[in-house]
């Protein structure tokens with residue numbers, strides 16, 4: 001986590017995603033839950049792909065932020081602004097505990113020296129990118 | 144369900160491949176005009192015989208570049224106007240080469256056009272291909288770029304590492320793919336890598352881009368154009384070269400909902416399996432009958448994924464087959480899946496080398512590399528976003 005302002009691309013909340021980013025600013029991870037069938041979707045979509053509802057009425061519900069690593073890579077090129085000083089860094093593909101197949105990719109903030117393996121446990125944390133703007137990331141968890 | 148009604152009804156009658164260069168001195172549009180004219184001449188036809196053009200104009204960069212028609216990509220409108228033609232059929236579909244071939248087959252079989260040139264023009268904008276200077280992660284990228292995850296190489300690296308961890312592939316498992324592609328590409332007069340095979344030391348010495356993906360696991364951006372002349376199989380029989388028929392095609396499927404640049408290995412295989420099954424059904428063939436499969440290799444892991452989708456190796460085993468020389472085109476018992484050199488061995492041509500390879504072999508125009516094959520398959524793309532076309536002669 002960094003307290004320094006960066007010039008990384010900042011998420012632009014839209015009509016659907018605004019609650020997600022409001023919660024993220026408070027370091028709370030939420031997932032969009034379908035108002036019709038209660039399935040989580042990441043990212044949210046105009047349609048719930050689980051039940052087919054095209055008026056899914058997404059509710060952004062707090063989740064545990066806990067999950068397991070399905071894959072990872074090391075980023076070594078600064079293809080986007082504001083990451084050059086972070087290189088190299090690890091990103092992880094995480095399946096959240098709340099639902100099979102509920103996967104998101106974000107940085108793993110444990111540095112380059114930790115050995116990683118499939119199914120390693122992680123929990124969500126946040127990177128503060130600007131005043132009032134934080135994005136989810138992960139840390140290795142004990143359990 | 145019966146076989147595809149247009150099976151073997153449309154054929155490739157000729158082709159041309161421009162020199163593939165890192166930075167062309169002439170515009171991509173000019174290269175396209177020259178290459179298309181050469182392809183038409185190769186088929187024994189005149190420009191006036193052509194009544195259709197199809198291309199996929201995708202300029203596959205996520206970087207911040209000025210992308211203009213005629214320089215970064217070449218639409219059929221741009222081309223037709225500059226050739227002084229008003230063809231009755233022209234299409235610029237999204238997607239990849241197999242979709243363009245499919246559209247040509249459908250149009251010719253339906254009588255919407257008699258002779259169609261399918262071309263693919265790809266451009267290297269210079270600088271960093273995917274470097275993006277946006278200060279905002281808007282739209283879909285709020286779910287990707289905002290979290291520091293961006294671009295196709297990162298996406299492929301995730302999928303490959305998922306495979307490698309699951310199936311125990313070594314960190315150097317991709318080396319034989321890049322080396323095989325470069326060996327074969329080095330033999331092509333038109334290749335960017337002509338005369339420049341890759342040795343294992345150079346492969347391993349190159350930097351990681353996104354671990355475990357190294358530099359030579361990624362194709363190099365180039366300026367290049369390939370063009371193919373398609374017409375009815377009946378008409379093609381009167382033209383100079385042995386016709387190569389399009390037996391079947393299968394295209395991309397509706398993608399799973401994912402964040403940007405998130406292409407999990409299981410998505411590729413789940414949707415890829417459906418695509419391959421459709422291909423076989425349309426062609427009325429089984430995978431075992433395909434005696435010349437050419438896999439895609441824009442990123443090295445894709446070759447291995449395609450091999451497993453096509454049953455060339457069991458799931459999780461292609462990395463072992465590759466390590467044992469199983470794709471070495473110079474070994475009699477191998478399956479030479481990258482005989483053209485593909486994209487890794489020629490430059491970022493998005494599947495045209497594989498299509499050329501299928502064409503040349505079946506048209507018996509492969510010279511010293513000629514093999515005795517009857518059913519060839521050209522694959523393209525990330526499996527669930529690309530497609531495959533089956534050819535016969």
Ligand SMILES: [Zn+2]
Pocket residue numbers: 034035036037038039048049050051052053056
């Ligand atoms: Zn639903």
